[in-house]
Amino acid sequence: MESQQTNNNNNIVIIMVPFPAQGHLNQLLHLSSLITTTYNLPIHVITTTTHGRQATTRTPLFSNIPNIHFHHYQTPPFQSPQPDPNATIKFPSQLIPAFHSSMHLRQPFNDLLSTLSHGAKRVVVIHDSLMGSVVQDVKLLAADNNVETYMFYCCSAFASFWYMNDASAGKLKLDEELELLLKEVPSNDDCYTMDDWQFIASLDVSYKTFSSGTIYDASRVIEGKFIDLVEKENYQNDKTLWPLGPFNPVEIKCDSSHKRHKLFEWLDKQEPNSVLYVSFGTTTSISNEQIQELALGLEKSEHKFIWVLRDADKGDIFEGEVRKIELPKGFEERVGENGLVVVDWAPQLEILGHPSTGGFMSHCGWNSSMEGMTMGVPILAWPMHSDQPRNAMLITKVLNVGMYVRDWTQRKEMVNSGVIEDVVRRLMASKEGDEIRKRAVELGDRIRQSMEIGGVTRLELDSFVAHVTR
Known part of the structure; x- marks a missing residue:
C-alpha cells in the first residue's frame, strides 16, 4: 500500500496494550506497523519486559520501525511451568501465571498515559479485550478529555457471533441460513479448563463502558455477513465496530539486508x-x-x-x-x-x-x-x-x-x-x-485487493484514522 502521510501537527499519539500471548501480541504489533507505515502516526507499545523481548526476538522488524516505541516494564516474578502434551484439554494453562503477572502493568500504563497525554491533541488507546483490567483507569486519567479507548477483539467475527448466541441462550434471531449453520457450530466443551474460564472471568471490568468502539482483525471480504451481525447485536449509538483486517502484511518484501531463514x-x-x-x-x-x-x-x-x-x-x-x-x-x-x-x-x-x-x-x-x-x-x-x-x-x-x-x-x-x-x-x-x-x-x-487504495479494508482503515485524528 502507498503511504498516506498524516499531518504531524495533529499531535495524535497511539498506545497499544497487547495481551502477552504470542498470537495476541503478533496481531497488535502488525496493526501498529500497518498504522504507522501507512499514516505516519507514532505508536507506543506497552508490555512486560519478558514478552516485549519475546515479540521483538521473534520478529525483529517490529523493533526497527522508527515510529514504534516499546515500553517494557518488569512485573512480579511468575512460575513458568512446562506445557503438558498429554493434557486432555489443550488450552495453554501453563501461561496463566504469566497472564496474571501482566495485570501489574496497570500502574505503568497509567504513568505512560499521563506522560503522553500532556501536550497531545489526543491519545488513542487500543487494548486487547483481555487487558481491560490494565487500562481501567483511563477515564480518570484523561486530561481535558483527550483520551479515547478502543478494544481489540482477537477472534473472528464468525466465532464472536456464535459466542454472542451462546451468551443469549440461543435467543438471537437467526435466518434460515444461520439456523442451518447452528446445527454444525462446535460446542465450547473442552475448549478451556475451569481455571481458564475463571481467569477470563476475573478480567471483566466492564471495559465497554469506557470504550469508544471495537477493532477486529477481520475483513468484510472474508466474513462480511458476520461482521454485520455482530455490529447489529452489540453496537449502537456512538459505539462503532472497525473491521481493519488483515493486520498482517499482504505482500512479502525482502530487501538485500533481510536475512532469510535457512x-x-x-x-x-x-x-x-x-x-x-x-x-x-x-x-x-x-x-x-x-x-x-x-x-x-x-x-x-x-x-x-x-x-x-x-x-x-x-x-x-x-x-x-x-x-x-x-x-x-x-x-x-x-x-x-x-x-x-x-x-x-x-x-x-x-x-x-x-x-x-x-x-x-x-x-x-x-x-x-x-x-x-x-x-x-x-x-x-x-x-x-x-x-x-x-x-x-x-x-x-x-x-x-x-x-x-x-x-x-x-x-x-x-x-x-x-x-x-x-x-x-x-x-x-x-x-x-x-x-x-x-x-x-x-x-x-x-x-489483498481490499487493502489497496479504494479497497473495502483500506476504506475502513482510512475511516478509522480519520476518526481518531479528527
Whole structure:
C-alpha cells in the first residue's frame, strides 16, 4: 500500500496494550506497523519486559520501525511451568501465571498515559479485550478529555457471533441460513479448563463502558455477513465496530539486508504449490504418540512438507528446559529431500507467501487463519482449543477454503497415520484439493485487493484514522 502521510501537527499519539500471548501480541504489533507505515502516526507499545523481548526476538522488524516505541516494564516474578502434551484439554494453562503477572502493568500504563497525554491533541488507546483490567483507569486519567479507548477483539467475527448466541441462550434471531449453520457450530466443551474460564472471568471490568468502539482483525471480504451481525447485536449509538483486517502484511518484501531463514534454500527449489506447511502455533503441545502418527502420515503421503515441530510456549520462553521431541526412528533419513523438520522459530508468513507452498495444516488460531487466507493457501484444519473449532468451521464449511483433519466432535480421538496420509493426498493431489486451492487463491486475491487504495479494508482503515485524528 502507498503511504498516506498524516499531518504531524495533529499531535495524535497511539498506545497499544497487547495481551502477552504470542498470537495476541503478533496481531497488535502488525496493526501498529500497518498504522504507522501507512499514516505516519507514532505508536507506543506497552508490555512486560519478558514478552516485549519475546515479540521483538521473534520478529525483529517490529523493533526497527522508527515510529514504534516499546515500553517494557518488569512485573512480579511468575512460575513458568512446562506445557503438558498429554493434557486432555489443550488450552495453554501453563501461561496463566504469566497472564496474571501482566495485570501489574496497570500502574505503568497509567504513568505512560499521563506522560503522553500532556501536550497531545489526543491519545488513542487500543487494548486487547483481555487487558481491560490494565487500562481501567483511563477515564480518570484523561486530561481535558483527550483520551479515547478502543478494544481489540482477537477472534473472528464468525466465532464472536456464535459466542454472542451462546451468551443469549440461543435467543438471537437467526435466518434460515444461520439456523442451518447452528446445527454444525462446535460446542465450547473442552475448549478451556475451569481455571481458564475463571481467569477470563476475573478480567471483566466492564471495559465497554469506557470504550469508544471495537477493532477486529477481520475483513468484510472474508466474513462480511458476520461482521454485520455482530455490529447489529452489540453496537449502537456512538459505539462503532472497525473491521481493519488483515493486520498482517499482504505482500512479502525482502530487501538485500533481510536475512532469510535457512529453510528457504530448500523451499526455493520446490515446484509451485507442491509443499505442505505444518504448524500448530505457539500454544499447542502434542503428545509423543500423536507426533509419531503425524510423522508417519506425512511420510506415507509421499508429499513434500515443512513441519515446524516445536512445543507450546512457556510463560517465559527464555528460561528453563525445552522439551525434546522425538520423531520415529529413521524418519528424517527415509524422508530425505522430501521434507524438512524445523525445530526453531520459523517465519510463518513468508513460508505461506512462498509460491512453493500449496497447503497449510493448522490448529486454526485466528492469527494463523488470517495469514493463510491472506496468502491464498488452503488449510487442513485441526483445531485444538479456544476459538479454533469455530474458526475451523468458518474455513471448511462456510468459506470452503479448507478441509478437516479432525473435526471437534472427534477431539478426544487419536488421529492415526492413515487419516493424515489420506487428507494430505486429498488436498495436495486430487481434483477436490485443486478446487479448494482455487477458491483459496481467489479469496487471497480479494483480500489483498481490499487493502489497496479504494479497497473495502483500506476504506475502513482510512475511516478509522480519520476518526481518531479528527
